[in-house]
Amino acid sequence: MSRFLFPKWSNLLLPTIIAAALTIPLYAVFFVAYGLSPKTLEVGYQPKQPVPFSHALHAGELGMDCRYCHTSVEKAAHASVPPTQTCMNCHTQIRPQSPKLEPVRESYETGLPVEWTRIHKLPDFAYFDHSAHVNRGIGCVSCHGRIDTMEVVYQKSPLSMGWCLECHRNPEINLRPTSEITNLGFDSATDLTAEDREALKKKYHISPSEDCSTCHR
Amino acid sequence: MIPLPPRWMIFTGILAACALAIPPVVIARVRATPDENRAVHIFFDMDFQPKFKSQAENPLFADGRAQRYAVEGTVAQGETMLDSHLYEGAVNGKWAETLPEGMSMTPEFLARGQQRYNIYCSVCHGYAGWGDGTVNKRAMELMSNSEGPVQGTSWVQAKSLHDPVVREHQLGMLYNIATNGIRNMAGYGAQIDLEDRWAIAAYVKALQLSQDASLQDVPPELRANLQTNSKQGEVK
Numbered sequence: 001m002s003r004f005l006f007p008k009w010s011n012l013l014l015p016t017i018i019a020a021a022l023t024i025p026l027y028a029v030f031f032v033a034y035g036l037s038p039k040t041l042e043v044g045y046q047p048k049q050p051v052p053f054s055h056a057l058h059a060g061e062l063g064m065d066c067r068y069c070h071t072s073v074e075k076a077a078h079a080s081v082p083p084t085q086t087c088m089n090c091h092t093q094i095r096p097q098s099p100k101l102e103p104v105r106e107s108y109e110t111g112l113p114v115e116w117t118r119i120h121k122l123p124d125f126a127y128f129d130h131s132a133h134v135n136r137g138i139g140c141v142s143c144h145g146r147i148d149t150m151e152v153v154y155q156k157s158p159l160s161m162g163w164c165l166e167c168h169r170n171p172e173i174n175l176r177p178t179s180e181i182t183n184l185g186f187d188s189a190t191d192l193t194a195e196d197r198e199a200l201k202k203k204y205h206i207s208p209s210e211d212c213s214t215c216h217r
Numbered sequence: 218m219i220p221l222p223p224r225w226m227i228f229t230g231i232l233a234a235c236a237l238a239i240p241p242v243v244i245a246r247v248r249a250t251p252d253e254n255r256a257v258h259i260f261f262d263m264d265f266q267p268k269f270k271s272q273a274e275n276p277l278f279a280d281g282r283a284q285r286y287a288v289e290g291t292v293a294q295g296e297t298m299l300d301s302h303l304y305e306g307a308v309n310g311k312w313a314e315t316l317p318e319g320m321s322m323t324p325e326f327l328a329r330g331q332q333r334y335n336i337y338c339s340v341c342h343g344y345a346g347w348g349d350g351t352v353n354k355r356a357m358e359l360m361s362n363s364e365g366p367v368q369g370t371s372w373v374q375a376k377s378l379h380d381p382v383v384r385e386h387q388l389g390m391l392y393n394i395a396t397n398g399i400r401n402m403a404g405y406g407a408q409i410d411l412e413d414r415w416a417i418a419a420y421v422k423a424l425q426l427s428q429d430a431s432l433q434d435v436p437p438e439l440r441a442n443l444q445t446n447s448k449q450g451e452v453k
Binding site for chain 2: 062064
């Protein structure tokens with residue numbers, strides 16, 4: 001019986017294995033960082049809502065202020081989804097027979113809520129406060145994007161901790177006068193100078209905390 | 218020349234390398250396209266805790282609301298609403314002409330009223346109060362459709378706040394209308410805070426004055442600055 005001899009090409013195995021050992025971990029890191037990032041998993045969530053409500057029409061074309069419906073945003077941590085009555089302020093008279101409004105009419109008659117699907121969700125251990133932000137120069141658009149151009153709302157920002165901290169460490173670029181809070185077309189980066197933003201930072205006493213307990217309790 | 222491994226091995230190697238390129242392409246696609254379904258939750262940590270957040274669902278109750286209404290027939294402390302001036306805008310059965318106690322007609326108060334008016338009222342009544350808000354405009358378009366009003370629309374032109382009748386409304390009455398509505402207008406008591414409704418009423422008064430002013434109302438030294446392009450096209 002002849003002895004087994006490795007063929008000559010097997011000399012290539014060692015460099016190949018070394019190359020693989022170097023690239024595969026890199027690949028895995030890339031896969032996790034890029035693929036499992038909230039920018040991949042969370043951004044772009046655009047669920048189908050029970051009523052095809054168009055923000056593009058109401059907030060965009062009609063120019064309704066965000067606060068007409070989301071009334072609690074300046075006073076509370078939670079920016080409230082409006083009650084059915086708010087829809088019916090107008091829709092008892094405007095297109096009251098529209099089939100799209102069927103769930104709203106049903107809710108109006110039964111008193112049961114319209115079951116909207118929540119899009120922006122933080123983990124239960126993170127405590128975000130809308131009022132703390134909108135009353136001190138952070139506009140809706142900074143986190144939610146151009147809602148006034150969205151037919152169907154989707155999640156614009158990753159809402160990850162890294163993303164929060166990015167702004168907490170460098171808030172200037174997102175500051176705007178409180179009068180422009182709901183003006184989604186206003187862009188702090190281009191409509192204000194660096195001095196303006198610095199002045200706003202002073203005026204609103206902005207020194208965002210990076211302590212754990214700021215958001216986690 | 219280095220001897221090469223068998224063909225099938227080279228072929229498999231190239232195939233495996235190509236397969237490695239698939240996940241990044243898939244990820245890039247996921248990033249670029251909206252998705253109707255929420256992403257699979259990979260790390261649960263304590264993301265979902267057994268508690269109820271604002272406006273959350275609680276299947277324990279028939280209406281599914283976690284937030285409960287006050288029990289029927291009960292009154293919360295400080296909510297007896299007995300002060301008819303403050304809550305109804307009426308004093309001794311007549312519409313109040315003044316602000317309730319604790320509020321004063323300051324520039325800040327009026328500025329607040331303007332801001333709130335622009336949020337809640339201007340959509341129908343227009344920024345200057347002429348009844349030409351964007352919602353009103355759209356509703357009127359739906360009414361004047363050639364095949365009849367669209368989907369049962371039955372809109373009545375929003376009232377101009379400079380209508381002679383509306384000009385006569387007292388402060389308290391304006392507050393009451395903002396709170397409880399009138400004719401086709403819904404009440405905004407639930408949407409706008411109490412003090413803000415008073416501020417809006419005060420601002421509406423100011424708005425009415427501004428659109429019904431005569432030259433004598435303007436300080437003499439400022440009269441030269443007046444432009445004659447007001448809504449009515451002339452200064453009285």
